[in-house]
Amino acid sequence: MxxxxxxxxxxxxxxxxxxxxxxxxxxxxxxxxxxxxxxxxxxxxxxxxxxxxxxxxxxxxxxxxxxxxxxxxxxxxxxxxxxxxxxxxxxxxxxxxxMVMDMTGLNEVVVIGYGTQKRSNLTSAVSSVSGETLDKVAANNPVNALQGRVAGLSVSSPGGNPGQASDVRLRGIGTFGMHQPLYIIDGVPGDPYYLSSNDVASVEVLKDGAAASIYGSNSANGVILITTKKGKKGAPIIDFSGFYSTITPTEKYKFLDADGYKKVHTQMYTNAGVLPANLPAYLTKNTGVNTDWQDLINRRGISQNYNIGLSGGSDYLTYALSGDLTDDKGTFIGSKFNKKSIKSRNDFTKGILNVSSNIVYTETVSEAAKFDVKDSYFQSPLLPVFDNKEQYGYALTVDGLPKFQNPIGIDHFRDANSKTKYLAGNVKLNLKLYKGLSYTANLSYINAQTDDYEHSPSFRANANDPLVSFPRVFNRTSNYKERLMEHLLNYDLDIDKHSFKLVVGYTAQEKTNRFLSATVDGKTIVRTVVNGNIVETEVPAGFSNPDFNTITAGIGGTFNAAGSNNKYVRLSTLARLNYAYDNKYLLQVSVRRDGSSIFGEDRRYGVFPSVALGWNINKEAFLQDVSWLSNLKLRASYGELGNEGALGYYDHQALITTVNNWSGGYVQGSGSTPWPGSASYSLLNRDLQWETLKSKNLGLDFGLFNNSLKGSINYYDNITDGLLITKEVPPSAGLLDPILNVGKISNKGLELETNYQFTKNDWHFDLGGTFSLLKNKVISLANPDQVLFGTGLRFGTDHIPTQTTVGREIGAFYLYEANGLFQSDAEAANYKNAAGDPLQPDAVAGDVRFRDTNNDGVINEKDKTYQGSGFAKYEYGLNIGVSFKNFDLSLFWQGVGGNKIYNGNRFELEGMDAGRNFLANTLTAWTPQNTNTSMPRAVLGDPNLNTRESTRFLENGAYLRLKLVQLGYTLPNDVLKKMKFSKLRIYLSGQNLVTFTKYTGLDPEVGTFSALDTGVDRMLYPQNKRLLAGVQLTF
Missing domain, CATH: 2.60.40.1120 (Carboxypeptidase-like, regulatory domain)
Structure with missing residues (x-):
């Protein structure tokens, strides 16, 4: 227990x-x-x-x-x-x-789990990225800077708001739950998004089971080790770096202007049989208004970052202190992000004692756009921004236009932000007990508090609608605490040609997560029973002044509160042995046993072993005369890793719910006052256990010509077994579908990382590349016919382009097959099944023809067919660095291929819903005079369902993008001496400047909120172009 x-x-x-x-x-x-x-x-x-x-x-x-x-x-x-x-x-x-570069690099020390290892003796797949590489990317955190730098590591933005965390996937996705990797910062778990890239010395990515299994049930999604900079013995050194950048969207939509809007909408009504005399007023009036809402809600963004550090030390103590400030204003009005952080790292060494400490304190304030960006794009260009005749001074939709809210008015009236205070600290004590034997105690603590706030005063959306957008106040406070205690013994022993490195340890970790939220709406709901039916009426209540912005100001309105208090505990023991014979033949064996409070007592503990072998072939006698061969090592490994991220705190327990309202849950009685009721809604399941990733890896490390050309090749085969997914039960059970360990997923791939460096006279060249292949496949689900659906593009349950089925990728595209347009009414009428019945009875000339793929004579959901996946089959990166004397130039290209993107933007913006604005290409809609087009006819209500989820919106997602170009100049030493500086470098940089792609959406780097929706473009915040100037100064 x-x-x-x-x-x-x-x-x-x-x-x-x-x-x-x-x-x-x-x-x-x-x-x-x-x-x-x-x-x-x-x-x-x-x-x-x-x-x-x-x-x-x-x-x-x-x-x-x-x-x-x-x-x-x-x-x-x-x-x-x-x-x-x-x-x-x-x-x-x-x-x-x-100093002369030593290209061999074989004695380089690499950080691994609970220790270090010479790169020449590594037996597992570990990729490294230096802090100098990260410094060149103007990123808010070190994670965003890793994109394209490590083969097999995919980094994308799920939303793109300033300061938003990235979606990170290592070697595909092997779970339907949380798929983010584990981050270890200076030896303990931490959140890298509160860390400055300027403070990072190196990053190691543990990719295979042998490298990551020492972290057990936390490691199935991979492990990323971040080592921060520490002070060095010597006089105090002050470092300063900063940049200022401007941000613009990589692309913008081309929308209809006022004239085009009227033309397309007139076609829609005419094709629906509406006579000109019955057209809505907004299509017949000439107001002279032509509002570009996209231009109004966008702006030129600004990003600034400034970092100052002080480091130095004596024989016994070294220190590194730093302060960092980031201030971003996004390209949507109202969006911004501010981060302030301070960091301290101290190391004390004397005799057999070493004590080190790390503290990071960060405060962030983030604000997303206060309006619905998608609804803003739908807004009619016929609506002006301002109207002094209206109560609030902002124009309201009139003349039959849809009730979209004025985004400029919403931005003015609504106030919302999220503030976080993050404190992380750890102290590590190391004692050298005996020759080769040492003891390490590690204590760490994390405390993160987030306060979310929102206030919306009353603001009417539509002049013809008597209802008011009621005032509203929302407050939520959440607190997360994490405590970790570790005890480790390390023993290093060398006997002749035999080398042993042993680590054993015990860890205890506790997490608590609490939140409390309150919402008050300036209304109350009056419920009456009329003829046996419940009738609800909203009436204003509370908020004597809707500008008041506290919860108590709304007393008398509709008040809701929620909260939770969860605790999680993990206890672990671990051991690892590294053995080398003559530095040629290498062996690593590790095991970790984890106990987790998230499971029932019978399944609380899991064991995660690994084994790895290595052979330094180049050290064999038969290769000693091959002068051009610097390094050749063969590696093989197997490891088992755990994951519990798909489970909540209490999913293994039988839970009871009580709800005391008319909208859901269990109520009794009659009349206008419900009586509370309760019932069990989940089954007891003491057999729930970890998902287990079984990882196989075969690798080859090579170095040629004194290691001026070096690299590695890895082939991996990962199987996630015991996948945690829901199994459907009959609705009559009255229970939630239970979660069971019943699925299996495969991820196989090939990775290549290579680097070439050489120096000639005043020139230095550094060329690096990464390339990876990935094949994702679902092997089994709860039953062979089970289908897991993604999230619908409309209301979450409608227009679902992805399905997860056995034999295909997670979130594969299953779509109707579009087959051109009908060119005449007769052609549409003659599109029949074998019985002579029309396959598309509502189709006429200009509508989309859909295939009856299963030939059953009916076009329905059963005709959706597999159309590929949003998973990139291959990803690559190319880094080019050139320096000449004091000038340096860096270019970084990154790209993907073999993937599809479902362009949800086109579904939304070519959808032919009355009153919405559309993309300008809808002007090419089919007409009897314009038949050479792929755009179906404009018609109100879409009777043929031309916008159903089909291949019409599926596009090639491949792209190649110039992620970074940077030109720098470092002042010569003689000039620096006169200025009393040790180093002064200035640079100009650009990001996302050039993109080659066939994708017609804003950005082919499509982020996602769920693995089941991979490759679905949901009109999220796109990547931006950045132009910046920066300075790096040391004195």
Missing amino acids: IKNLRWPIHFLFGLLLLFVTGETFAQNNLVKGQVLNEIDQPVAGISIKVKGTTTGTVSDAAGHFAIRASANDILVFSAVSFKTQEVTVVGGKEITVK
């Missing part, structure tokens, strides 16, 4: 008081100098030691160093990615050392 945990949180902050003092370097008789690279640029972070002693230092941001040494002492200069050099001290002379 999992017990409640008690946590010494005060210890977290008390221990930080240890880090308030530092030591200074001796200033007498120092040997001074500077470290440069091959093109005479200063190099920071180079380790300089007096050979044979423990005396040492590191070079600062300007490459300068100072170290106590005697004449004839030998200084050793070393760093990852550089060849080690030794220089003899000559009394009184400054030393200048040029």
Whole structure:
């Protein structure tokens, strides 16, 4: 039984008081100098030691160093990615050392779960991205900057509002629940969206089961390890970076203007048999109004980011402090995002003791557009923005126009925002107990509080509608807390050619999630029973002044409250052994046992093992004479990972519901006062358990020509078993459909990552590429014929283009097949089945012809056929870096292919609903005089259902986009010395400047809110073009 945990949180902050003092370097008789690279640029972070002693230092941001040494002492200069050099001290002379790149990189240390490993001894699939790479992308957080940088990692925006989190998928989707990866920041779970990209030193992506299984039931969606920057021994260094950018949409819709709007709508009414004398007034009046609502709700956005850091240290203590400010104004009016954060990392080392601490505090304020963007696009161009004759000064829909609200008025009157305060901290203590044996204790704490607020005063939408949009106030406060305690033992042992690395540990984690919300509407509902029927009438109540914006101001109105208080606990034990023989033959074995409070007692614990093998082929004797071969390693792994993200806190329990209103639930009695009732609505299921991902991986790492050309190839085969999905029960049961472990999903793929670097004279070239293939397939569901539907484009239940079925991808497109337009009434009438009955009885000339694909003589849902998927079959990225002396140029291309997009924009904006505005291409609608077109006739009510979910709206989703181009210039050292700076770089950059695609929507980078809707374009906030100027300064 999992017990409640008690946590010494005060210890977290008390221990930080240890880090308030530092030591200074001796200033007498120092040997001074500077470290440069091959093109005479200063190099920071180079380790300089007096050979044979423990005396040492590191070079600062300007490459300068100072170290106590005697004449004839030998200084050793070393760093990852550089060849080690030794220089003899000559009394009184400054030393200048040029470091040469070591392309082999095999001794590079890579962060893995609960430890580190030399890259040459890795047996699993791990991809790395440096902080310098992330710095080039002007992103609000490090996750957004990863797009296209790691093979198999897909990053997209589900909505695009400023500050919005990305949808991240690693090696496809293997669950219908949460599919986001686990993020580990400096060794503990954390939220990267509250972290600044400027604070990141490196990112490692653990992709296969052997790499990720050490995190057990959290790791089925992959693990992303983020290591933040830490201070280095030396004098204090101040770093400043900032950029200012302008933002514009990559594309805009082409809508009908006033004349085109009248023309298309007149055609709609005429084709529906409406006589000219009976046309709506808005089509016969000439008001001279021609409002471009798209232009009014869009603006030029602005994004700014400024970061300042202070770092340094002594022999025992290093520190890194930073502050970050982000301020974004989105391209929709009213949308904005502000983030302020401070971060501190301190490391204290003396003798056998090492203590490190991290604290991040972030405040965010986000505001989305206050109006419905989609409804704003529907707004008629015949409606002006302002009308002084109206009560509120904003024009209202008249003359029979639909009751869409004035978006400019809504933006003015409505107030809504979301504010979050996020605190994360951890303290890690490490003791070296014996040679090779160490103990680590880790304590972390997260507290995130979010306050959501909305106030809408009364604002009438339609001049002909007596109902008023009642005033409304909404408040919600949610609080999330997470506590983690870890105890680890590490033991490293080398015996002759045998090398062992062992880690064992115990972890305890507790999460609490609370929220409380209240809503008051300035109305009350009067219910009466008339002739046995319930009649509801809304009448104003509460809010003596609708401008009052507090909950209490609406007392007397309709009041609703909700809340929850949930707790989750996980207890885990883990172990991993890494073995290497002669650095040639490698073995890794790991196991983790997790216990989770989310399951019943009989299924509470799960075991997640893994095994991996590696062979450094290039170290074999038969390859020692192959001089051009720097590295060749074969890897194979198998691991099992868990996922519980598809479950709620209490899904394994039998629950009872009570609802005391007329709108739902269980009521008794008669008259106008309901009596509360209750009933069970979910079944007890103690057999629920984790979804289990069984991951196989085969990999090859290679390096040629002193590793100037290097890369890796991985093939993976992932099976998610025990998939958590609902199984239908008869409606007569009166229960929710239960969740069972009954499904299975396969994701198979191939990944390639490669990099080529070379330097010649003053030129340096860095070329990198990623490429990945993916095949997603549903193997089984609750039964062979089960169909899981996506979300409808209209009302959530209508116009559903995706289905999930056995044998196809998650969220595959199942659509009617459109087969051109009927060119005459006779052709439509003669489109018959074998019995001579019309297949489309309501069709006439200009309507869409749909195929009877199953030849049953009726066109219905059974004629929908598989039409591909929104999953990209392949994704790729290409990074090009060129530097010449002090100039540097970077270009980054990213693209996908083999995927389809269902253009929901066209469904909505070519839909022929009365009063709506449409895309300008509806002017090409079929008429007897215009038959050479693919646009069906304009007709009111769409009697032939031309806009049903069909291949008419399905398009090629492939694209290639220039995600980043950046030109920078770093001032020469002699100029910097005069300015008292160590480094000054200025740059100009552009993002999303060029896109090659056949897709006709705004943006082929289609985000999604659900795996079941992959590839469905729902008129979300598109990607934007960004032009920015920035500076990076060190002194």
